[in-house]
Amino acid sequence: MRARPAAARLLAALAAGLAALAPLSWAQSPAQEPAPPVAAENLALDKRVAGLAHELRCLVCQNQSLAESNAPLAVDLRNQIREQLVGGASEREVREYMVARYGDFVLYRPPLKATTLALWIGPFVLLVAGAILLWRRLARRRAPEPPLSEAQRSRAAKLLE
Amino acid sequence: MRLAWVVGAFAALVVLLAVGLTLNPREVPSPLIGKPAPAFELPLLHAPEKTFTQREMLGKVWVMNVWASWCTPCLVEHPVVTALAKSGLAPVIGMNYKDAREDALPWLKRNGDPFLFSVYDAKGRIAIDYGVYGVPETYVIDPRGVIRYKHIGPLTPEVQRDKIEPLLKELSRES
Numbered sequence: 001m002r003a004r005p006a007a008a009r010l011l012a013a014l015a016a017g018l019a020a021l022a023p024l025s026w027a028q029s030p031a032q033e034p035a036p037p038v039a040a041e042n043l044a045l046d047k048r049v050a051g052l053a054h055e056l057r058c059l060v061c062q063n064q065s066l067a068e069s070n071a072p073l074a075v076d077l078r079n080q081i082r083e084q085l086v087g088g089a090s091e092r093e094v095r096e097y098m099v100a101r102y103g104d105f106v107l108y109r110p111p112l113k114a115t116t117l118a119l120w121i122g123p124f125v126l127l128v129a130g131a132i133l134l135w136r137r138l139a140r141r142r143a144p145e146p147p148l149s150e151a152q153r154s155r156a157a158k159l160l161e
Numbered sequence: 162m163r164l165a166w167v168v169g170a171f172a173a174l175v176v177l178l179a180v181g182l183t184l185n186p187r188e189v190p191s192p193l194i195g196k197p198a199p200a201f202e203l204p205l206l207h208a209p210e211k212t213f214t215q216r217e218m219l220g221k222v223w224v225m226n227v228w229a230s231w232c233t234p235c236l237v238e239h240p241v242v243t244a245l246a247k248s249g250l251a252p253v254i255g256m257n258y259k260d261a262r263e264d265a266l267p268w269l270k271r272n273g274d275p276f277l278f279s280v281y282d283a284k285g286r287i288a289i290d291y292g293v294y295g296v297p298e299t300y301v302i303d304p305r306g307v308i309r310y311k312h313i314g315p316l317t318p319e320v321q322r323d324k325i326e327p328l329l330k331e332l333s334r335e336s
Contacts, residue, residue, distance in 0.1 A: 059189065059294035059295070060294060060295060072259065072285075073285075073294055073295075076284075076285055076286075076289065077289070080289060099192065100192060101192070101193070101289060101290065101291075101292040102189065102191075102192070102292050102294065103189060103190060103191065103192040103292075104192075105189045105190075
C-alpha cells in the first residue's frame with residue numbers, strides 16, 4: 001500500500017520530464033523542415049544508387065550486395081554507380097557496365113539464358129516432380145484393399161482365435 | 162527396388178556436392194577474356210611525371226600483374242612473378258593498385274622488383290575496368306591488345322608452368 005504513492009510520484013516526475021522535453025523536440029523539427037533543393041536531389045540520387053547497389057553482388061564478400069558490404073571495392077563500386085548516374089547513365093547502363101567487367105555473376109537477378117536455364121526452371125521442375133510423386137502415392141493409398149480369398153479368410157480366422 | 166532408387170538419388174546428390182566442393186567460388190569467370198584490354202593512361206610508380214598507355218602495349222605479348230604492398234598474397238606469389246619475369250617469355254609489368262608510393266617503392270626494394278615497370282593506379286579506377294576484385298590478379302595480353310588469360314589470386318608454380326608459359330610460347334609463335 002505504501003508503494004503506490006511512491007510509484008505515483010515517480011510517474012508524475014516522469015510525465016513532468018517528458019513535458020519538459022516535448023517543447024525541445026517541437027522546436028527542433030521545424031528547423032529541419034525547409035530542406036534545400038540540392039539535398040532533395042541528392043536524396044533521389046541516393047535512392048537510385050542504393051536501389052542498384054542492392055541488386056549487385058559484392059565480389060569480395062560474395063554473399064553480400066554492394067549496398068551491404070563495406071569492402072573497399074564495394075565502396076569504390078558504389079561511387080562508380082553514383083558517378084555514372086550523375087553522368088546521366090540509366091539503371092540499365094550501369095548494370096551493363098558492371099556485367100561487362102565482372103560478368104553475370106554480379107547480378108543478384110541472373111538473366112535468363114541457355115546457361116542459366118536450369119537455375120530458372122529447376123525449382124519448377126522439382127515442384128512438378130514432387131507433386132506427381134505425391135499424387136501417385138495418395139492415389140495408391142486411396143485404392144480399396146483387394147478382397148480376401150477364402151483361404152486367407154480362414155487363415156485369419158484361425159489366427160484370431 | 163525402392164532401396165535402389167533411394168541409394169541412386171543419394172549417390173547423385175553426393176556426386177553433385179562433391180563436384181561443388183572442388184570448385185572455387187572466388188574464381189569468377191571473367192567476361193573480359195577474348196576482349197580488348199581496356200584503355201588507360203597511368204603514371205609510372207617510379208616516375209610520376211611519366212605515363213604509360215595501354216596503346217603502347219600493342220604489337221607485343223605482355224603479362225600484367227596487379228599488386229599492392231598491403232596485399233599479403235602478393236608477397237606469396239612474388240617468387241613466381243619473379244621467375245616468370247626471369248623466363249624472358251614476355252615483359253612483365255605491374256599495376257600498383259590502391260597503394261601509396263611511400264609504401265609501394267620500399268616494398269619493391271625489400272622484396273625485389275621483377276617488373277619492367279609498374280603503373281600507378283592510386284584510386285583503383287582502371288582496375289575496375291579490368292574487372293579486378295581482389296589483388297593479386299594476372300593478365301596475359303596478346304599483341305593485338307586482347308586479354309587472353311586472367312588469373313585471380315596468387316600465381317602458383319603450377320599455373321605458371323601449365324597455363325601461362327604454354328600460352329606465352331603459343332602467342333609468341335603466332336606473332
